Amino acid sequence: MNATVLLTTLLATPESGSQGFDLGKMMAIIIASIFVNNFVLSRFLGICPFLGVSKQLDSAVGMGAAVIFVMTLATLGSWTVYNLLLVPMGLSYLRTIAFILIIASLVQLVEMILQKFSPALYKALGIFLPLITTNCAILGVAVLNIDEKYSLGYSLVNAIAAGIGFTLALVLMAGLRQKLELADVPPALKGKPVAFLVAGLMSIAFLGFAGLGG
Amino acid sequence: MSLVKDLTNGIYRENPVFKLALGMCPFLAVTTSVENALGMGAAATFVLICSNFLVSLFRNLIPSKVRIPCYIVIIATFVTLVDMVMNAYLPDLHKSLGIFIPLIVVNCIILGRAEGYANRHPVINSVADAIGMGIGFTMAMVILASFRELLGNGTWLNMNVLGTAYQNQPLLIAILAPGAFILLGFILGFFNILEKRKGGGQ
Numbered sequence: 001m002n003a004t005v006l007l008t009t010l011l012a013t014p015e016s017g018s019q020g021f022d023l024g025k026m027m028a029i030i031i032a033s034i035f036v037n038n039f040v041l042s043r044f045l046g047i048c049p050f051l052g053v054s055k056q057l058d059s060a061v062g063m064g065a066a067v068i069f070v071m072t073l074a075t076l077g078s079w080t081v082y083n084l085l086l087v088p089m090g091l092s093y094l095r096t097i098a099f100i101l102i103i104a105s106l107v108q109l110v111e112m113i114l115q116k117f118s119p120a121l122y123k124a125l126g127i128f129l130p131l132i133t134t135n136c137a138i139l140g141v142a143v144l145n146i147d148e149k150y151s152l153g154y155s156l157v158n159a160i161a162a163g164i165g166f167t168l169a170l171v172l173m174a175g176l177r178q179k180l181e182l183a184d185v186p187p188a189l190k191g192k193p194v195a196f197l198v199a200g201l202m203s204i205a206f207l208g209f210a211g212l213g214g
Numbered sequence: 215m216s217l218v219k220d221l222t223n224g225i226y227r228e229n230p231v232f233k234l235a236l237g238m239c240p241f242l243a244v245t246t247s248v249e250n251a252l253g254m255g256a257a258a259t260f261v262l263i264c265s266n267f268l269v270s271l272f273r274n275l276i277p278s279k280v281r282i283p284c285y286i287v288i289i290a291t292f293v294t295l296v297d298m299v300m301n302a303y304l305p306d307l308h309k310s311l312g313i314f315i316p317l318i319v320v321n322c323i324i325l326g327r328a329e330g331y332a333n334r335h336p337v338i339n340s341v342a343d344a345i346g347m348g349i350g351f352t353m354a355m356v357i358l359a360s361f362r363e364l365l366g367n368g369t370w371l372n373m374n375v376l377g378t379a380y381q382n383q384p385l386l387i388a389i390l391a392p393g394a395f396i397l398l399g400f401i402l403g404f405f406n407i408l409e410k411r412k413g414g415g416q
Contacts, residue, residue, distance in 0.1 A: 041391060042391045043243070044238075044239050044240075044242040044243035044391070044394070045239055045243075045317075046239070047238040047239045047242060048238055048239070048322065051235075051238070093294060093298065094294070095294075095316070096290050096293055096294050096297065096316045096319055097287060097290040097291065097294060099316075100286055100290050100319050100320070101283075101286070101287070101290075104283060104286065133320075134320050134322060134325065135320070136239045136317045136320045136321075139316070139317060139319065139320050140313060140317060143313050143316050143317070144313060147312075147313065186403075187406075187410075188403045188404075188406045188407045188410070189399070189403045189406070190406075192235060192399075192402050193399045193400070193402040193403040193406065194399065195399075196395045196396070196398050196399030196402065197395070197396055197399035197400075199395040199399075200392045200393070200394075200395030200396035200399060201392070201396075203391045203392035203395055204387070204392040206391075207390065207391070207392065
């Protein structure tokens with residue numbers, strides 16, 4: 001396959017043939033993934049880290065960065081394998097198995113590379129990386145991109161935007177929970193219950209974005 | 215005796231959702247109606263039973279260093295099976311559960327039971343544990359879904375309960391995303407009170 005053919009394959013949606021780079025559609029995807037269909041607050045993906053790592057602002061930022069990073073790489077890997085390997089060979093039913101293996105090995109690889117070449121970054125992200133394999137937001141974005149039949153460009157944009165949306169929700173939640181430490185919460189609601197109530201109120205706020213970006 | 219204990223363990227004492235807070239994502243996402251909750255519960259229970267059975271059967275064969283990837287492949291195989299069967303025979307349910315069927319793979323309950331129970335207990339006990347956990351998960355989902363469907367749509371399992379007058383102006387937020395968070399918060403709070411009562415009585 002020569003370079004031009006490869007490029008057009010990568011930029012085209014698998015279904016509708018070649019489709020240019022539409023800035024309007026790209027903005028719509030970005031706004032939809034960050035605000036309207038926020039991964040945590042409206043799609044319910046990645047709830048476990050959202051509750052588990054949102055007690056401290058620093059760790060929330062670290063987790064968010066790690067998720068954006070892995071999400072982008074996982075989308076690149078899963079999209080390529082699905083459209084250039086599984087579909088041509090008629091093996092698209094292996095999607096779920098292939099994706100989870102890609103994500104698991106990718107996380108392992110990123111962990112090893114970071115440990116070797118960037119100990120500082122490894123120290124910052126290290127403890128979050130193993131947790132990410134079972135973060136359903138990563139597998140979720142990979143599957144969503146295939147279901148929506150996005151081209152590789154749109155898929156990557158969608159992945160980055162979804163990661164930013166996740167980080168936004170996580171950081172906001174961490175800020176609220178730090179305030180909550182000092183609040184007088186009824187004893188029965190202490191801990192998880194009040195965290196869910198706060199998440200619910202945030203989710204109501206995010207409902208206000210409905211209709212934006214189409 | 216211990217078999218009964220394994221079976222009932224997941225239903226209340228170690229209920230995966232209310233007590234262990236596992237499997238939150240599908241739990242919050244598919245509880246918009248009781249029908250969806252039952253469908254998701256059935257799918258997850260099937261995968262749980264099959265994966266616990268196989269993991270327990272091969273527990274002495276799988277090298278402990280690569281056990282997690284092995285478990286994930288076992289789980290993903292059954293998830294793919296459920297995905298295809300549901301797509302063929304229950305296309306409506308498949309559509310409304312959508313992305314959460316492939317996401318059963320990363321449901322922490324299933325991997326958690328494989329790692330925490332099935333890899334060191336005999337096959338029969340593991341299957342009993344899976345059935346109990348599956349029932350516990352399904353029950354928890356049905357409880358939340360009942361509240362959400364009743365408040366948000368005035369129906370229960372598609373049967374009209376609260377009358378058409380209510381249906382014209384339902385509490386729509388219960389069925390939208392915030393309703394799931396808020397109602398779950400109150401349910402968990404209720405369980406906290408229940409625990410405290412029990413502790414105080416003893």
